[in-house]
Amino acid sequence: MVDLTLDGPRGPKPRRAISGRNIMIYGTLIVVALYYLIPLYVMVVTSLKGLPEIRMGNIFAPPVEITFEPWVKAWSEACTGLNCDGLQRGFWNSVRITVPSVIVSILIASINGYALANWRFKGAELFFAILMIGAFIPYQVMLYPMVILLRELGLYGSLTGLVLVHTVFGMPILTLLFRNYFATLPDELFKAARVDGTGFWGIYFRIMLPLSLPIFVVAVILQVTGIWNDFLFGVVYTRPQYYPMTVQLNNIVNTTTGVKEYNVNMAATILTGLVPLVIYFVSGRLFVRGIAAGAVKG
Amino acid sequence: MAQSNVSGRPFRLFRNLNAKIAAIPMILTALVIFVGFSLWTVVYSFTKSGLLPRQDFVGLMQYERLWSNTKWLISIQNLLIFGICMLVFSFVIGFVLACLMDQKIRFEGVFRTILLYPFALSFVVTGVVWQWLLNPDLGIQSVMRGFGWESFAFDPLNNSRIVMFGVVIAALWQGTGFVMVLLLAGLRGIDDEIWKATRIDGIPTWKTYLFVVVPMLRPVMVTTLVIVTAGIVKVYDLVVAQTNGGPGVSSEVPAKYVYDQMFLNQNLGQGFAASTMMLITVAIIIIPWAYLEFGGRKRG
Numbered sequence: 001m002v003d004l005t006l007d008g009p010r011g012p013k014p015r016r017a018i019s020g021r022n023i024m025i026y027g028t029l030i031v032v033a034l035y036y037l038i039p040l041y042v043m044v045v046t047s048l049k050g051l052p053e054i055r056m057g058n059i060f061a062p063p064v065e066i067t068f069e070p071w072v073k074a075w076s077e078a079c080t081g082l083n084c085d086g087l088q089r090g091f092w093n094s095v096r097i098t099v100p101s102v103i104v105s106i107l108i109a110s111i112n113g114y115a116l117a118n119w120r121f122k123g124a125e126l127f128f129a130i131l132m133i134g135a136f137i138p139y140q141v142m143l144y145p146m147v148i149l150l151r152e153l154g155l156y157g158s159l160t161g162l163v164l165v166h167t168v169f170g171m172p173i174l175t176l177l178f179r180n181y182f183a184t185l186p187d188e189l190f191k192a193a194r195v196d197g198t199g200f201w202g203i204y205f206r207i208m209l210p211l212s213l214p215i216f217v218v219a220v221i222l223q224v225t226g227i228w229n230d231f232l233f234g235v236v237y238t239r240p241q242y243y244p245m246t247v248q249l250n251n252i253v254n255t256t257t258g259v260k261e262y263n264v265n266m267a268a269t270i271l272t273g274l275v276p277l278v279i280y281f282v283s284g285r286l287f288v289r290g291i292a293a294g295a296v297k298g
Numbered sequence: 299m300a301q302s303n304v305s306g307r308p309f310r311l312f313r314n315l316n317a318k319i320a321a322i323p324m325i326l327t328a329l330v331i332f333v334g335f336s337l338w339t340v341v342y343s344f345t346k347s348g349l350l351p352r353q354d355f356v357g358l359m360q361y362e363r364l365w366s367n368t369k370w371l372i373s374i375q376n377l378l379i380f381g382i383c384m385l386v387f388s389f390v391i392g393f394v395l396a397c398l399m400d401q402k403i404r405f406e407g408v409f410r411t412i413l414l415y416p417f418a419l420s421f422v423v424t425g426v427v428w429q430w431l432l433n434p435d436l437g438i439q440s441v442m443r444g445f446g447w448e449s450f451a452f453d454p455l456n457n458s459r460i461v462m463f464g465v466v467i468a469a470l471w472q473g474t475g476f477v478m479v480l481l482l483a484g485l486r487g488i489d490d491e492i493w494k495a496t497r498i499d500g501i502p503t504w505k506t507y508l509f510v511v512v513p514m515l516r517p518v519m520v521t522t523l524v525i526v527t528a529g530i531v532k533v534y535d536l537v538v539a540q541t542n543g544g545p546g547v548s549s550e551v552p553a554k555y556v557y558d559q560m561f562l563n564q565n566l567g568q569g570f571a572a573s574t575m576m577l578i579t580v581a582i583i584i585i586p587w588a589y590l591e592f593g594g595r596k597r598g
Contacts (some may be wrong), residue, residue, distance in 0.1 A: 032395065039427045039471065040415075058441040059431070062512050112324040120318030127321065136528045136584045140556040140573040144351070144566065145335035151403065165489045168327050175324060200316035229420035231535035234560065246422040250539050253426045262430060268347030274424040274499045280418035284411070287418065288479055 047071060047267035054262050076269060078264055080251040081240065087268050089241075090248030094228055094275075096159055097244055101166035102223040106216065109171050113178025115206050118190055128175070135172035143236060150237060157239040165233050170226065176217055177290075180211035181215040184210060214286075221283050222290040225276040245272045313398065326470035336577060343570035351566055354586040360571035370572065373550045376462050382552070384473070388461045388526060390518075391470070392477030396455070397507055400485045411480075421472070426537025428468035457540055458548030465540055465549060469533070477522055484518030485511065524587050531580055552576055 018274065047070050049063040054093030057064075076086040116124055127246050146165060147156060185208070193203045209216075234244040243251070249272045253265045280287050343361070346354040395413065399406055416424060431437050434453040442450040454464030455522050488511060496506040512519075534553035542548040550573060560569035 016589055025401055025403060029395075029398055029403070029409050033409055034418065036412050036471065036475075042431060042503075043427055053434060054454060058428070058444050059433075060441060104556055108323045111320045115317040115320045117325075120322075121314045121317050122318075124321065126376055127325050130328040130332055131324060133584065133588060135330060136524075136580055137332060137336055138532050138553065138573065138576040139578055140532075140569075141339050141555050141577045142331060142335040143556070143573070144560055144569065145338045146331070167323075168331055171324065171327050179377075200320065210356060229422075231420065231422050231538070232557075246420045246535070248424065250422050250535075253429070254539065254542060260435070263434075265426065266430065269423050269426050273419045276418040276420070277415065281411070282416055284407075288410075288414070291417070292480060292483055 001264030004135045031132075043266045045261055047270055049263055051259075051261060051263060065264075066117075069265040070261070071271075073261070074252075074264045074267035078252045078268060079258075080243075080248055080255070082215035083240075086187050087245060087248055087252070087271055090243060090245035091271070093159075093242050093248075094245040095236075097162055097166070097234070097242075098224055098227045100159075101163045101170075101181070101227050102220060104163060105167040105170040105174060106219045107224055108167060109219070110178045110209075110212075111204065112171070112175045113180075113183050114208055115200075116175070118203070118208075119200060128209050129181070131172045131175060139169065139232060143232075147236070156158075156237065157240055157242070159238070162233060162242070165237055166223075166227050166230070169233070170223055173222070176224070177215060177219055178212075181212055185211060218286050218290045219285050221279055224279055225287075228275050300402075307429055332564040339570050340577070341573050343567065343574045345567055345570075347566035347570065349564040351568070356567075357482045360567045364571045364575070365567060367568075369547050369550055369570070370555055371557045372547055376549060377531070377533070379553055380466055380469070380533065381527070383463070383490045384469055384526045384530055385391045385526065387466070387470055387525070388474045389523075392474050393481055395478045396481040396485055399482055410475075410479065413478055417476045421535040422539040424468050424472045425520075425536045425541075426469070428464070429540050431465075432464050448594065456543050461541060461545065461549045465537060467542055469536060472530070472536075473526070477526065480518060481515065484515045485517075488514055520590075522588065524583060527583050528580060529582075531576055561589070 007016075034041065038060075045062055046054060046059060048066045048068070049057075050065065050069075053064060074086060075091075076090050077084060078086045115121075116128055150156040150161040150164070153161070153164075155164065189207060189211075193207055198206065214226050229246060230244065230249070231246045234247045238244070249268050252268050342351050343350055344355050344357060346356045346359070357437050396566075401411060402567070403409070432439075432453070432455050434440070435457060439450060442452070454460045454467075492510060492514070493506070496510060532553055533551055534557070537543060537549055537551050537554055543550045543554055552575070556569045556573045559565045559572060
């Protein structure tokens, strides 16, 4: 990496590392970064303190005596309503909601995108345009008719119903993502396969799918974080025993009865935010690509 | 599975049949859910539906009641405060940060990761965290007082006059990184020649950003604006988690009004009317944009 042969200076004259300009740029960015990190820091330290210490000290002080009891309590004892088995119920509900929703929604949207990009038929663009505009309709407008539909299908209050809801409302962004990606794949591949007599599904499963793993990863990231973080659909379309983690967190923290256990609340908050945070930190640039996909023109 | 797409008789409906079958979920979603459900809600907003939807048409009665309901008027006012603050601050801060990040700085990845991580979190998490940070007895206010600034008072969550600003602070924490990332992507798309040209002309960097780059970023700015605005209109879980509409009704928002009317007050008609108003608001933003963005391109 470093060129060790000394044959005189090359390239532009290096700028001084410490200049007024740099101090301003890095100074501002560091201050802003600290502001962004403070809530995370406060969450962690609060969750490791005992209640008396929280009442006495200030929220920024590191814990004098580290205790993991709030975490245990948040996971397995915190109460919502009559249930006192902690957030674990919500965690497993969220898993049971997220996994099938992600698989089904991505499968359907990728096939949609494939049909739109490679097998254009009359009217396809119109449906796609409606889908794109539909992405901006406030969910509140479609909330109640969806209740009726799910009730008619016998799915209201069930996990399957919620999976259907996530599939439907995730469709615009995912279809856009896949359509745009498939459109960038070289057309020759598609034509060669057609000449070889491969059909619609054959091309999808044997050529498109293996070629588009990166975009599938982006879609998984987008969907896992989106569905895990959902609150509205969880509260409207499921029964309390199926409430996802976000709804349960809200119920634990904003309960009006009993002593406010700030440390347990913060432990519960971290636990709820953990899955999307881990995905975010592990995926890095792919996450950015996922959220930028919504902003790329269709 | 692989059906022949070249049928002997070229019958229009069956041409490309597999693609059409594959697109059925999309077609159903577009027509039944997005178009059908929206129309259904609009139609039923003219009825006297209570606990259950009824075809008992009463004209504009629900809208008259809506616009004379204090809670709704407060919701609209709050949405305006929230929306204007969010747009102004997230764009100004987001743009300044994007410009700073664009200075070929070191550790860009680290800074970007830090500025964007709240965006990965649920609004519920954000609301709960900021409820704790803004706790008057134990949060930021008490810490500042502990430092010796005895008269420091910042208790938005219990002060109905400024409670929306408490929500704005939390929303900015979560959303500014998103604006920054999109604008940064736009900045990266600007041709290096532009920079060379302005440098040769001796135009100061800040002037270049303000008068050359901002106009060039217009497409990205508009797209970001539309996405952020559509998000603002939908704001719901953040308010529920952070203030639950309180103190009193001073931080109510339209999306919460809709939910409360439909599922708590068994007043479906009001919920439909309120959500129709939300739909109109979004339509006012989206239709001109979609027209410029997609309509213009077909002709051009």
